[in-house]
Amino acid sequence: MLAPTIAILGIFGIVPFLYVLYVAFHQWNPFGANPYMIYNGAGNFRRLVFDSEFLTSIAFTLKFAFFAVFSEVILGYLLAQLFMREFPGRAFFRTIHTLPLIVAPIVVGSVWRLMTTPSIGIIPYLLKSWFGYDLNIGRDATMAFALTVIMDIWHWTPLVTLTLLAALVSLPKEPFEQAQIDGANRWQIFWHVTLPMIRPAILATVFIRLMDALRTVDEVWMLTGGGPGAATRYLGLHIWKIVFPKTDYGYGSATSIIVLYLTLVMCWLLYVALVARRGQRRTP
Amino acid sequence: MAQVTVRNIVKRYGSVQVIHGVNVDIADGEFVILVGPSGCGKSTLLRMIAGLEPISDGEISIGGRVVNDVLPKDRDIAMVFQNYALYPHKNVADNMGFSLKIKGRPKAEIDAKVKKAAEILDLGKLLDRFPKQLSGGQRQRVAMGRAIVRDPQVFLFDEPLSNLDAKLRVAMRVEIKELHQRLGTTIVYVTHDQIEAMTMADKIVVMRDGKVEQIGAPLNLYDNPGNVFVAGFIGSPAMNFIKGSIDSKDGEQIFVSDTGTVLPAGGVKAQGGQQVIYGIRPEHIDITPDGLPATVSVLEPTGSETQVFAKLGGDAIDAIVKDRLTVRPGEEVRLRIDPRRVHIFDRRSGARL
Ligand SMILES: Nc1ncnc2c1ncn2[C@@H]1O[C@H](COP(=O)(O)OP(=O)(O)OP(=O)(O)O)[C@@H](O)[C@H]1O
Ligand SMILES: [Mg+2]
Numbered sequence: 077m078l079a080p081t082i083a084i085l086g087i088f089g090i091v092p093f094l095y096v097l098y099v100a101f102h103q104w105n106p107f108g109a110n111p112y113m114i115y116n117g118a119g120n121f122r123r124l125v126f127d128s129e130f131l132t133s134i135a136f137t138l139k140f141a142f143f144a145v146f147s148e149v150i151l152g153y154l155l156a157q158l159f160m161r162e163f164p165g166r167a168f169f170r171t172i173h174t175l176p177l178i179v180a181p182i183v184v185g186s187v188w189r190l191m192t193t194p195s196i197g198i199i200p201y202l203l204k205s206w207f208g209y210d211l212n213i214g215r216d217a218t219m220a221f222a223l224t225v226i227m228d229i230w231h232w233t234p235l236v237t238l239t240l241l242a243a244l245v246s247l248p249k250e251p252f253e254q255a256q257i258d259g260a261n262r263w264q265i266f267w268h269v270t271l272p273m274i275r276p277a278i279l280a281t282v283f284i285r286l287m288d289a290l291r292t293v294d295e296v297w298m299l300t301g302g303g304p305g306a307a308t309r310y311l312g313l314h315i316w317k318i319v320f321p322k323t324d325y326g327y328g329s330a331t332s333i334i335v336l337y338l339t340l341v342m343c344w345l346l347y348v349a350l351v352a353r354r355g356q357r358r359t360p
Numbered sequence: 361m362a363q364v365t366v367r368n369i370v371k372r373y374g375s376v377q378v379i380h381g382v383n384v385d386i387a388d389g390e391f392v393i394l395v396g397p398s399g400c401g402k403s404t405l406l407r408m409i410a411g412l413e414p415i416s417d418g419e420i421s422i423g424g425r426v427v428n429d430v431l432p433k434d435r436d437i438a439m440v441f442q443n444y445a446l447y448p449h450k451n452v453a454d455n456m457g458f459s460l461k462i463k464g465r466p467k468a469e470i471d472a473k474v475k476k477a478a479e480i481l482d483l484g485k486l487l488d489r490f491p492k493q494l495s496g497g498q499r500q501r502v503a504m505g506r507a508i509v510r511d512p513q514v515f516l517f518d519e520p521l522s523n524l525d526a527k528l529r530v531a532m533r534v535e536i537k538e539l540h541q542r543l544g545t546t547i548v549y550v551t552h553d554q555i556e557a558m559t560m561a562d563k564i565v566v567m568r569d570g571k572v573e574q575i576g577a578p579l580n581l582y583d584n585p586g587n588v589f590v591a592g593f594i595g596s597p598a599m600n601f602i603k604g605s606i607d608s609k610d611g612e613q614i615f616v617s618d619t620g621t622v623l624p625a626g627g628v629k630a631q632g633g634q635q636v637i638y639g640i641r642p643e644h645i646d647i648t649p650d651g652l653p654a655t656v657s658v659l660e661p662t663g664s665e666t667q668v669f670a671k672l673g674g675d676a677i678d679a680i681v682k683d684r685l686t687v688r689p690g691e692e693v694r695l696r697i698d699p700r701r702v703h704i705f706d707r708r709s710g711a712r713l
Contacts, residue, residue: 248445248448250441250443250444250445251445251446251447251448253412253432253441253445254439254441254445254446254447254506255447255458256411256412256431256432256433257410257412257432257433257437257438257439257459258433258458258459258462258506259433259434259436259459259462259463260433260458260462261433264462268447268458268462269447272447272449272450273448273449275449
């Protein structure tokens with residue numbers, strides 16, 4: 077029973093990965109001066125360490141992922157709490173708030189592009205007429221960055237809401253009643269009871285969202301194209317630019333490997349910091 | 361410490377009314393036990409006193425203050441839930457100390473109180489465990505411990521001993537009684553177990569279907585049940601009930617069952633011919649040579665006493681006697697009913713006559 081799974085995993089997962097690893101140690105640009113694969117040792121990796129574009133891209137990506145995921149978790153939690161309450165139209169809002177999830181990222185990017193393009197988009201128009209603010213993400217790097225974050229929040233907060241809502245719904249109600257009897261106020265109940273009880277769900281969501289945010293490509297590509305300058309040229313986009321327009325396959329592969337490695341290390345560090353340490357304390 | 365007053369309390373869940381105008385007065389320092397069959401509204405009433413359940417109508421006050429709109433956290437009560445309600449992510453010590461921590465008490469004081477409670481409840485070795493690593497009885501004791509570490513105005517207990525084994529239950533019963541004597545705090549206690557009710561309470565409230573049937577001291581309820589329900593509910597094994605009517609013979613009042621058995625019924629305030637229910641507790645029936653003949657159907661010796669299930673004429677009756685009996689099922693015994701211990705109830709209303 078296991079054999080087909082392993083075979084499929086091998087063909088679709090491991091083989092391409094090994095191939096990328098293989099390419100990463102070569103210089104290979106089929107449309108360059110020398111179209112053949114030339115063994116290059118760790119040359120690509122050495123080049124990466126001094127590639128300032130790559131390093132800026134890491135910094136921007138981390139910043140982007142941090143702001144996006146952080147806001148999504150906070151906002152998602154608040155929305156989940158809202159949907160726990162009884163109010164007219166709750167079922168309706170619960171349903172429509174998940175709509176962004178079913179839109180393809182490329183479409184999300186296009187829509188936001190349309191909404192933000194100066195002179196035709198609704199957002200610059202409203203900002204201009206209400207606040208007299210000129211929004212031009214083609215020129216304003218900070219605004220472009222902010223918009224990619226906002227777009228990501230818009231797209232992915234419902235996912236966080238859904239997972240946290242599921243977690244909240246499944247909580248037993250007795251500890252909350254006991255906490256009230258014990259004299260805890262709302263904030264204390266949140267901190268001492270709710271948060272510890274939905275911790276696993278929060279962590280799972282943070283990991284999923286973090287890994288997703290670190291490899292965002294299509295939405296940002298549609299919205300800003302990575303610009304202005306390199307302000308929104310996040311890692312996924314950065315690799316894409318090396319591999320496709322520049323057809324520098326060897327270097328792109330090496331970048332991919334390093335990004336994969338960085339993501340793993342980061343998640344592992346987070347895991348150790350947030351989960352494993354607690355886990356040890358639990359076993360007396 | 362405080363008195364608790366429950367005035368015309370009504371509880372509705374949507375269109376379903378589960379509590380129908382309950383009145384209970386609980387004096388300061390009193391140990392009151394709510395008993396009644398499952399689903400009669402004991403937990404609901406307790407939860408309304410705690411503030412966890414909104415009150416549909418009526419008024420509850422604690423210590424002279426109407427608390428209808430006071431949040432549970434401001435009522436200064438400790439509660440033990442029927443299903444423990446432990447914090448799953450906190451160990452035993454943190455579970456017990458949480459209320460003190462919330463109040464901002466110094467750590468040394470919390471530790472001391474938790475340790476003392478753990479000693480009383482024999483939880484000393486379990487302080488580092490998490491609820492999922494405990495048995496049902498241990499969890500229940502942790503829940504008790506959480507209440508004990510506090511010094512509230514009122515303790516509310518919802519069947520706190522239901523999951524303990526017989527021996528531990530007796531020990532905890534004594535423990536709770538001692539706690540009450542030591543602290544003198546008002547206690548409202550829900551139970552199914554009428555031994556608990558009889559042995560611990562200053563006052564028992566018997567409930568049925570969201571109504572109070574009778575309130576009184578344990579022995580008072582035992583001796584003078586106000587109606588058939590209370591008579592059948594208080595006392596174990598339950599009172600014998602025989603349907604029939606009152607008649608007179610030789611100028612003396614007697615009871616004639618529907619199946620024709622004649623039983624003594626002196627001194628009841630019933631008219632001749634009235635349809636009644638005749639009640640006699642098993643422990644008030646003796647076996648003597650001059651008694652009424654009955655046929656034994658089952659014998660249940662427990663060592664200290666023997667319960668005899670018998671047929672008296674056409675009516676089933678059971679008796680508890682201290683002696684070891686040598687009779688066998690199918691044989692005859694002679695039962696003597698203590699006429700002073702007979703209870704007569706009106707058949708239609710169930711009220712005591
Ligand atoms: N949320 C609710 N919605 C509707 N009915 C309810 C609700 N909670 C309780 N009830 C009903 O209220 C009645 C009283 O319930 P309650 O839990 O107070 O009984 P209880 O006397 O504590 O029983 P037990 O001895 O089995 O614990 C029951 O008939 C129950 O079905
Ligand atoms: Mg109950």
